[in-house]
Amino acid sequence: MARVQLRRVHDWLWEIPREGGMRVPGRVYSDGMPAPDDPALRQVANVAFLPGIVKASLAMPDMHWGYGFPIGGVAAVDPDEGAVSPGGVGYDINCGVRLVATRLSADEVRPRLHEVLAQLFRDVPTGVGSSAAIPRLSPRELDAVLAQGARWAFARGFFASAGDVEHCEEGGALAGADPAAVSDRARERGADQLGTLGSGNHFLELDVVAEIFDEPAALAFGLHPGALAVQIHSGSRGLGHQVCDEAIAGLAPAMGRHGAAYAAIPDPQLACAPVRSPAGQAYLAAMAAAANFAWANRQVMTGLSVRALCRSLGLSEGDLGARLVYDVCHNVAKHEEHVVDGRSRRLLVHRKGATRAFGPGDPRVPAAYRAVGQPVLIPGDMGRYSYVLCGAAGAMEQTFGSSCHGAGRVLSRHQALKRARGRSIHRELADRGIEVISRGKKTLGEEMSEAYKDVARVVSVVEKAGLSRLVARLEPMGVIKG
Amino acid sequence: MRLALPQPWEEISHTADLGIAARGASPEEALARLVLALGALLAGGGALVEDREEEFTVREGSDLAQTAVAVLREVLYGFAARGAIPCACEVLLLRPGQARVRIATGPRDPVRHAEGADVKAVTWHEARLEPDGAGWRAQVILDV
Numbered sequence: 001m002a003r004v005q006l007r008r009v010h011d012w013l014w015e016i017p018r019e020g021g022m023r024v025p026g027r028v029y030s031d032g033m034p035a036p037d038d039p040a041l042r043q044v045a046n047v048a049f050l051p052g053i054v055k056a057s058l059a060m061p062d063m064h065w066g067y068g069f070p071i072g073g074v075a076a077v078d079p080d081e082g083a084v085s086p087g088g089v090g091y092d093i094n095c096g097v098r099l100v101a102t103r104l105s106a107d108e109v110r111p112r113l114h115e116v117l118a119q120l121f122r123d124v125p126t127g128v129g130s131s132a133a134i135p136r137l138s139p140r141e142l143d144a145v146l147a148q149g150a151r152w153a154f155a156r157g158f159f160a161s162a163g164d165v166e167h168c169e170e171g172g173a174l175a176g177a178d179p180a181a182v183s184d185r186a187r188e189r190g191a192d193q194l195g196t197l198g199s200g201n202h203f204l205e206l207d208v209v210a211e212i213f214d215e216p217a218a219l220a221f222g223l224h225p226g227a228l229a230v231q232i233h234s235g236s237r238g239l240g241h242q243v244c245d246e247a248i249a250g251l252a253p254a255m256g257r258h259g260a261a262y263a264a265i266p267d268p269q270l271a272c273a274p275v276r277s278p279a280g281q282a283y284l285a286a287m288a289a290a291a292n293f294a295w296a297n298r299q300v301m302t303g304l305s306v307r308a309l310c311r312s313l314g315l316s317e318g319d320l321g322a323r324l325v326y327d328v329c330h331n332v333a334k335h336e337e338h339v340v341d342g343r344s345r346r347l348l349v350h351r352k353g354a355t356r357a358f359g360p361g362d363p364r365v366p367a368a369y370r371a372v373g374q375p376v377l378i379p380g381d382m383g384r385y386s387y388v389l390c391g392a393a394g395a396m397e398q399t400f401g402s403s404c405h406g407a408g409r410v411l412s413r414h415q416a417l418k419r420a421r422g423r424s425i426h427r428e429l430a431d432r433g434i435e436v437i438s439r440g441k442k443t444l445g446e447e448m449s450e451a452y453k454d455v456a457r458v459v460s461v462v463e464k465a466g467l468s469r470l471v472a473r474l475e476p477m478g479v480i481k482g
Numbered sequence: 483m484r485l486a487l488p489q490p491w492e493e494i495s496h497t498a499d500l501g502i503a504a505r506g507a508s509p510e511e512a513l514a515r516l517v518l519a520l521g522a523l524l525a526g527g528g529a530l531v532e533d534r535e536e537e538f539t540v541r542e543g544s545d546l547a548q549t550a551v552a553v554l555r556e557v558l559y560g561f562a563a564r565g566a567i568p569c570a571c572e573v574l575l576l577r578p579g580q581a582r583v584r585i586a587t588g589p590r591d592p593v594r595h596a597e598g599a600d601v602k603a604v605t606w607h608e609a610r611l612e613p614d615g616a617g618w619r620a621q622v623i624l625d626v
Contacts, residue, residue, distance in 0.1 A: 040497075042508065067623055091603040091625045128600040129590070150495030187590040189562050199600040200626055241602040241625075245555060252606055253544050268548070269607040365583050412495040413626065441527070441598045482600065 004041045010463045015102040020330035021264045027056040040070035051261045052082015062408030062460035071353035074402045079348045084280045085272035086247040089349035090331040094294035095235030104228045105319025106208035106351045117478045119312035123304045126197040127439030133195030149173030150294030150299040157305025160322035168327040172295040178285035190239025205231045207474035215470040217372040221447035236294035243290045247283045314372025326375035343390030349400045357403035380407045380455030386474045387459045394466025403468045407452035420445030425465035438481035486570040491519035503621035510573035512620040521568035530569040530588030537584045546611040554604040565590035604621030
């Protein structure tokens with residue numbers, strides 16, 4: 001794989017100049033100069049080939065090697081002349097994270113942590129092919145989930161508090177979803193997976209609010225030092241995987257039909273179609289439906305988690321005082337208005353392992369948060385910490401309102417397992433006061449702290465670059481993995 | 483030629499995901515071993531009890547690598563929908579755009595296969611099925 005050229009813009013921003021078929025430069029946010037032989041940089045350059053791409057192919061500081069797009073990639077295209085790429089969203093459509101604040105102090109929960117985690121592990125199915133959190137959905141119910149997203153689950157009693165739906169990006173349902181665009185195979189894979197966590201890097205975590213950096217913003221988000229909070233990271237499960245899989249398989253062999261610009265795209269995983277074409281529209285309708293499935297999935301798990309916490313601690317829901325702070329997507333393509341060169345434009349923004357981070361005053365941010373900016377939730381690894389940030393004006397100017405999404409892997413799963421050999425990751429975490437329950441031992445090795453960048457360094461880049469501001473730091477006390 | 487687990491295969495390091503590669507004297511043999519490499523990953527070292535044999539045809543792709551991806555996608559769908567893990571495989575026909583495959587599968591057991599990988603998808607990224615020395619080599623990157 002040929003190395004790419006890099007030009008320093010700032011200490012935290014590096015540019016890949018246009019060359020060959022690149023329509024725009026690449027811009028990589030990074031803590032120091034990225035390694036020029038990092039294959040993710042070639043992927044940033046490849047994304048710049050997309051027809052209709054605007055301004056730059058962007059990569060956030062948690063960038064790492066993906067397939068087609070890098071993880072951490074952001075690309076906005078003009079929908080009238082540009083392309084939509086299912087690979088720019090990824091297989092786990094609307095994989096995302098949500099944060100639930102509670103009224104409890106973490107110290108109150110710690111003595112009963114094991115019982116609480118065990119109850120959560122019983123009530124929220126985890127692991128490969130996990131299913132049956134709720135009764136299997138009928139075809140009609142599944143249609144409603146695909147159209148309504150989080151609202152479907154909320155209406156059936158799965159919630160933390162009354163404001164849950166408003167506190168999801170896009171109100172927990174993407175417009176334009178068409179359940180009929182979702183294939184029978186995708187429906188088959190999703191019908192019994194609603195309310196399940198899955199495995200890999202998905203998790204359900206009990207955290208303590210360990211540090212506040214911005215008191216007004218933390219107050220607006222309802223985060224108080226020492227309080228118990230819950231993070232849930234999951235996506236659209238098998239239904240979303242199948243939607244993406246079928247879209248790429250349909251588009252990849254047909255790229256040449258859309259013209260030379262499409263035929264020149266250097267990686268079949270970047271298969272794409274004009275946004276306005278029937279194939280592009282069909283994908284967007286199915287992707288929106290899968291995104292809604294993911295919101296409903298996280299909403300059901302929220303309800304299951306709240307009930308599990310109440311049952312194991314012997315509390316009423318009022319005593320627990322759970323409240324959804326926010327829910328963000330990591331993998332999605334959405335029509336959004338952005339100002340480019342002084343002109344407001346409607347663009348299709350692909351985020352693949354990136355978080356929307358709209359700044360203060362934006363009318364798309366919930367009223368309660370509008371003065372400080374949208375909550376931006378950045379999970380770290382299971383042994384260190386996570387961050388809560390808020391969107392900032394710089395994101396609107398530089399990155400189509402986007403920020404990082406996590407720590408970013410530095411070790412492959414294979415390398416991580418080698419490093420974990422002969423060690424008890426479970427015991428090492430317990431020694432640091434973190435209890436972990438997982439379906440398999442292998443996941444703990446693959447997901448150990450050393451496999452990830454230090455998320456503190458990642459968030460320091462987005463803060464220096466003006467993309468987001470630090471609000472709070474969370475520390476894990478109990479973790480459930482698939 | 484029908485091949486059964488265990489078969490030789492390699493794991494390719496990929497930061498967020500996982501690659502698998504297999505060799506064979508012919509493209510058919512390399513692909514059959516790649517199917518079984520996927521089976522080995524899904525089984526996570528747990529034994530498989532064969533309970534079903536089926537034959538399927540795919541008509542996709544413009545070259546051998548893309549057709550190999552289509553075969554593996556079909557196998558993965560069988561796992562996702564029915565928990566069917568391949569334990570034996572024979573590639574009966576393989577040419578650009580078409581393959582016919584016979585596989586024997588065993589059911590996933592949540593306990594015995596607890597360490598099996600959660601493979602979301604077979605990607606097209608760096609997919610290969612090409613001559614390699616005196617034989618053939620097949621590889622795919624899996625989204626996990």
